[in-house]
Amino acid sequence: MNYQRSSQLFVEAAKVIPGGVNSPVRAFKAVGGTPIFVKEAKGAYLFDEDGNRYIDYINSWGPMLLGHAFEPVVNAVIEKAKKGTSFGTPTALETEIAALAVSMVPNVDKIRFVNSGTEACMSAVRLARGYTKRDKIIKFSGCYHGHSDSFLIAAGSGLSTFGVPNSPGVTSGTAKDTLLAKYNDIANVKELFAANRNEIAAIIIEPVAGNMGCIPPKDGFLKALREVCTENGALLIFDEVMTGFRLAKGGAQELFGVKADIICFGKVIGGGLPVGAFAGRKEIMDYLAPLGPVYQAGTLSGNPLAMAAGYEMLKSINNDSELFNRLEEKTAYLEKGLHAELSKHSIAYTINRVGSMISVHFDPNPVYDFQTAANGDNETFKKFFHGLLKEGVYIAPSAYETWFITDALSYEDLDFTIAAAGRVAEIL
Template sequence: MDQTKSKALFTKACDVIPGGVNSPVRAFKSVGGTPPFISHAKGAHIFDVDGNKYVDFIGSWGPMILGHANDEVLGEIARVMEKGTSFGAPTELEITMAEAIIERVPAVDVVRLVNSGTEATMSAIRLARGVTKRDKCIKFNGCYHGHGDSFLIAAGSGATTLGIPNSPGVTKATAQDTLLANFNDIESVKEVFEKYPEDIACVIVEPIAGNMGCIPPQDNFLQDLRTLCSKYNALLIFDEVMTGFRVARGGANELYGVDPDLLCFGKVIGGGLPIGAYGGKRDLMNHVAPAGPVYQAGTLSGNPVAVTAGLETLKRLTPEVYETLEEIGGYMQSKLHDIITKNGYPLSQTRVGSMVCLFFTPNEVRNFADVQKCDLEKFNLFFHEMLKQGVYLAPSQFEAGFLGICHTKEIIDEVAEKAQKALSVVFS
């Protein structure tokens, strides 16, 4: 596989951009090698500057459910751009987007548009603290909610200890307000609440953990979180930046039937353009400025270009599309299952709708500690073998993969054949 131009661009980028990339995972540090520099994309495929073609299972990290460069979505973006790209003033499109989210998500009455998923989660945490007059927040090891200071916290000596910063620039004081528990381990959450019964403003969780692979909630985990938060008068926040409008028309809120107090969105509602949102019940959201005292603002929030891309994407995500996505996801899962069982490979896989992950461990994966036991060397080898064959996977064992309606059964059959070849090399 020729990477001459990508290597030259990466060298050049490292001179002017930290690490040569604008989001760390793109640097390929965890898997090694040179990241392909993408020139264009269409449908289920992306193309790099060296002319290599890949079947794409990243999909801009989730939003490209309709495939890359959808003609209808691009047409609407172009039409709206002719009128202007941003005004710093209200537009009717913002109302339409808010109504579209509210109509789809059972737990949302009122929505505030922002510019990214990180901004949505940061704002939701501030709102929770402002409403409850409490400082502490529970998050889960392995769940990622953007790069806000409150979220860049690693575990101390145990799941219920106060967090310590895992990035320079995050103060110890900030870290001390973030408490940690383990995903799919409700007892670890109970211990934290029992230790700080009057101090916890909220629990924030990815309802399907997508930043340690793809790990669904088990054993009524989300329902039990809802019960605990209600018992201790803390708010429950679903970070649906990744799952919202991907795993179901109404996201994980609809899929699992658990109503959080606040929800955060991104990815899909921008159709690949930068956007985010947070929302919840009216009495909570009315605390947000200018309706209330909890301040949050953004110059480009709700800009017509990003909103249009998202609206046109949502319009096309009909119930029939989600049925298709489920069928595609199930088909890929069955193909991989056949490969794993036929050859006795020490692998496991998870899937929720069109979110997928292949783990390089034979054991069930329930939380971050389980993912850390994966054979990362074998994953890295598999990743590069697939890349050579023209399949672009997430360059980390700790990331989910994403399917779209352009991933036909024919494409999946092709990818399964390549996976068989790659795995035979990995386990030879």
């Protein structure tokens, strides 16, 4: 494929944008080479500035559950834009999408809309701290909850050690209130609670991890987290920015039958526009201003364009009783095909999948946390990524990101992808 135009654009972008991108993973630093610059997208496909077409398995990192340029969403945004793009006042549409979201998600009474998943998670933690009157939180190594200071933390040795920042600009004062746990290790979590009695406000977790590749929770792990939070008076926060409205209408809570206290949303809930939200039971959500003492605000929160896009997306999901069956069947078909092709060539790999989230790890051993995800052969992944790109298949340019499946994919697209993976596997 020819990438001349993309290469030129990247050079120009690097002059005025740090690293040439507005989000680091887009720069292809983890895989090498020059990022493609996308000109447009439709359905299951991306089209770059050089005229190349790709079958898309990123789907804007999750939002495009029903495909790019989904007509009901596009039309809703166009019509709403004609009436004004931002008012800074309440609108009836905000109530309509809030009521719809609350009706779809179990265990929530109220929801507040913000502008990103980062903002949703940041606000959820502040609310949990205000509600419990405690300062510390537990997060899990390898789980990403946005770039708020509290989440950019690594831990020192020892289970009760205070966290230390792993990004310059994050203060040690902020870091000391974040405790790092091992994903899928309930014993580790219990030890942190024992070492910090009556100090932990909340656990925040991706119920299905997507930022160390797709990593499912072990059987009983989420239920055990619910129990330990209840026993210790802490809140359980599900970061469903990825899983919300993707794994089921009611997200991971519905899929796994576990109730969280606060749920964070993003991606799908905005229909492709910048939207985040966090939701919970009335007694918790009413702790927010203007009813309660925990302050949270945003000039563009509830923006009419974003609300219009999100409302049409949620309505389409809610009205399609077979959507999640189709997504399950398509992703299972892809998984089976990838297994068949990769196993032909004696490649060391494992595939993790939950619903329409899937990832290939180039390690034959089970991948169940950040440590095991890090054992993957990154050099093989780089070759796999670039091989697929040349074939016209676009996956995440990082071994630590899940693939997202869209319902717009046809079985012909899936067969093409599987065959392309087989051709690439021959040269790995």
